[in-house]
Amino acid sequence: MARFHPPASFRLKTLVAAALFGLASLGAQAQTAVAASQIPNPTTEITQSGYSPVYLGVDTETATVPSNPATAGGAPTISRAYVMRIDLFAPGISLETTQHSGPLNTTAETISQFAARTGVRAAINGNFFAPCCNPQPEPKTVIGLLVSNGNVVSPLTNDPTQSEAVLAVTRQNRAFIAEAPDISQPELRLIQTAVAGSAILLKNGQDVSAQSPNEGDPLNPNPRTVVGLSEGGRFLYMVVIDGRLPGYSTGTTNEQSAQLMKAIGATDAINLDGGGSTEMVRADQIGKPFIVDTPSGGAERFDAVGFGVHALPLPRLPF
Template sequence: MARAYPLASFRLKAVVAAALVGLASLGAQAQTAATASQIPNPSTEITQSGYSPIYLGVDAETATVPSNPATAGGAPTISRAYITRIDLFAPGISLETSPHSGPLNTTAETISQFAAQTRTRIAINGNFFAPCCNAAPEPKTVIGLLVSNGNVVSPLTTDPTQSEAVLAVTRQNRAYIAEAPEISPAQLKLIQYAVAGSAILVKNGQDVSAQSPNEGDPLNPNPRTLVGLSHNGRYLYFAVIDGRLPGYSTGTTNEQSAQLMLAAGATDAINLDGGGSTEMVRADVLGQPFIVNTPSGGAERFDAVGFGVHALPLPQLPF
C-alpha cells in the first residue's frame, strides 16, 4: 500500500537540497578565489619556478622580478632572471676564475670561450674592467680583487667607490662576502678564488642596497650579474637578470636585485659587472657551452673575468 506524504514535506526537502547546492557552489568559488590569490602577480611580486637539479650539487631555477615602468607613470614591467644554486660541499664541486694573462691583468674573452676552455658546467661574468667594450681579445685591467687558484690576478682596491665588495672562497672551501678593507693580508693568503663587485646588496639577511656607491648605476634598471651565499656559506648563488630588452625584460635596480637574492635563498650578496657583460652559460656536454640568458647587446661581450663551476653529472638511475 503506497504511503502519502504531505506536499510541505517535499517542498522542505527541495529547499534543503537547493541550499546544499548553493553552499557547495559558494565553497567552490571560495576555493577558486583562494587559489587565485595564492598565484603571484609578476608585476608586483617576485615569481620563482623552484629549484631543479641539473648537475650533482647544482640546482637551477628561473624567476621574474617587478621592475620600473618603461616610462614615467607607465605600466609596471618585469625582468627575467636565471639562478643557479651550488652546494660547495657536494662531491666534484670546484670553482674557476680567469687567470692572469697578457700585459695587464687578463685578456678579454667571451664567457662561452672561458667555459669551453676551462670545461666548467656553469659560468658567469665577474669583475668590472677597463677598457670597454671592443669585441676582441684585448688586454684588460680588472677592477677589484680577482684571485685565481690562489694567485692574486688583481689586488684589493683602495678606492671606496670602486669594487670593494668581495666574494672569496678559501682553500678550505669556506666562502664569505666582505668589504675590501676587512680582508687582512693573512686572510688574503688563504683565498683560493675571489671576484669583486660594486656593492654588497644583502648582508646577514638584510637588504643594504641603499648604501651602494654609484658604481654600476644602482638606482636605474640594468641587466645584472649577482653572486650570493647562504647563511652558513654552504650554498653559492649565481644570478643573471636580463635587461634593456623592451617587452621582454627591463633590468633591475640594486634594491630589486637584493630582493631577488633574498627570495633565492641568499643571506649575503653582491653586484658584479652588469649591462652588456651580463651572461650565464651552461655546458651539459663539457667544452660545449650554450648561453642561458639573453645578453642585452644581442651578442656575447668580450669580458675580462669569467667565474665558473665544475660539477659532476647527475647519477643515472637504473631502469
C-alpha cells in the first residue's frame, strides 16, 4: 500500500500547533498552581465565603478562624463562624431585645422562642446572666446594660469586672460602642436598644482584647457571640462562633475573635455571653426560625436575653 507523505509545510504547521497546544497546557497548569497557592489555609488564615443578601439590608456569610489545638502541642484546629451584616440605614431595619418580665429582669427563653415571639428575621443571644443554666423559663438577673424599646431593663454596671462593654443604638438607628462609665445619663435617655458584654475587643480598628477582664474566660477557646460596628456605625455585625465540638469547631479566644471581627469589616466590637448560650437563628418565614449554628450543649439554652433584627424581604425581580 502506498504511503501518504504530507508536504513539508503541513508537517511544519502540525509541529507549530502541537507546540502552541503544549504552551497553552503549561500556561493553564501554571494558572492552576497560582490559584491553588492563593487559596487560604483555614488552619493558618481566616477564610470568608463572601456576603450574600438574605433580607433587605441584611447579608450573611460564613468564616473560619485558626484556633488553639484541643491539647497542647496538638494539630492545628479551626473554628466556624456565622455572620450577619445589618445595614442600619436600610429601610425596614429595626432592632429588638428581650423586655422586662418576672420578679427579676427577664424570663429565660431559647433564642428560637424569642425570634418566634417577636417576629425578628435573625437573632443571637445577648448579655451574661444568672442563674445558669436550667432548661426552663425561670426568672433571670441580667448583667450589664439591657435596653428594650427605650426602656432600661438592666442598668449600667459600675463594676469593671462585670459587663461594662456596651453596644447601644438610638431611636434613629445610630449605633456606638462604649464602656459603661463613659455613657452619660443624657446619652442613656436617647438609647432605644442596648446589650452589654464582657469586653471591648476592637476599638477604632485596634485590637484591645488583651485588656479583657476575666469574665467570659478570654484566654481559652470557647463558643463566642460577638457584635461589632463598621467605621461610622452604618453596619452592625452579629457573629456566633461555634466551639467545644471536636473535629468540627474548637472555639476562639478574645484575641482570635477580635481578628475575625476586623476581617469581616468591623472597627469596633464587643464580646457577649458565650459557651452554651452562643446561638444564631434565622426566620425566612416570620415566626418560624431555624438554628444557623451548632449550639455546643447539643440543644438550645434558655437564655436571659435575645437580640434580634427586623427586616423586610428582598424585593422580587421582574421576569
